[in-house]
Amino acid sequence: MSEGFDEILRASHDAALKELQNTVSVDAGLADLYGRLRPPAPKQPERKGNGRRSRDDERPRVQVKFLTVAEVAAVMRVSKMTVYRLVHGGELPAIRVGRSFRIPEQAVHDYLLDAYLDHEVG
């Protein structure tokens, strides 16, 4: 009687687990997890300091979004000098456009995510 009881429950546990493994994707879960860790998107990264770039709004949105150094500094709540230091030190990937830098938005999120991982180690 007692063995039958445990057997039924174990079998049910395994069956339920198997069903979850077959229906819920780990990759989708991880993507959702990292989404939750991401700070809420800043409301005005689009805010243009100068009129020249206002044309960007009409363009179709491209997959990779680039931020200026000032925008990254605003998102991370640090000074522009700190952002430049991170860029020059290779901690933030950036592309050079003429005399200024542009940083992929994703790189900023990745940097902040990684900061969670070793804030106490480093």
Next chain:
Amino acid sequence: VTIIPEMPMSSGRSGAREEFEAFYADQFHRLILFCCRLGVSRHTAQDIAQEAFVQVFKRWAVINRGAALAYLRKTAYHLVIKRPAEQPSADISDKVCSLPGVLAFEDRHVIIQAGRRLPSQQQAVFALHYDGYSTEEIAEILDIGAATVRSHLRHARDHLREWLAHEKGPADGKERR
């Protein structure tokens, strides 16, 4: 301070992240099932499991790897007992799942049904027991005495054995399929 590059500790960010992702892949479904067995719906369970992983992730750098499993369960348990009342939208999704002929995930598995028949602390003890935790570990996770764990477990088993025997009598074919 000397830095030894070969040490796993200093393998850098990607190392810690890979480690976390392996931990996640291993525990993700188990944790959802664990939450279901504490009596929440599958969708809420998934949401709570994610929140628990978020909290573990934020502390990953300082968590002792050996204790990570227990910490994960403890976090999920607290999220379940402190969750706000289920939202109306959850009721709607439950209704959609329980259309005639289609039983919701939570209603199809004896192990989940069994958990729901128990008072909440017994539920948690029982769920952890089937996840392979020892009496001492359960006591540690739930912040109760080891003797309490043992008596909860005994009461839960007595109750469920009776329920199952009764349930399996008239409707034998139902569970077997």
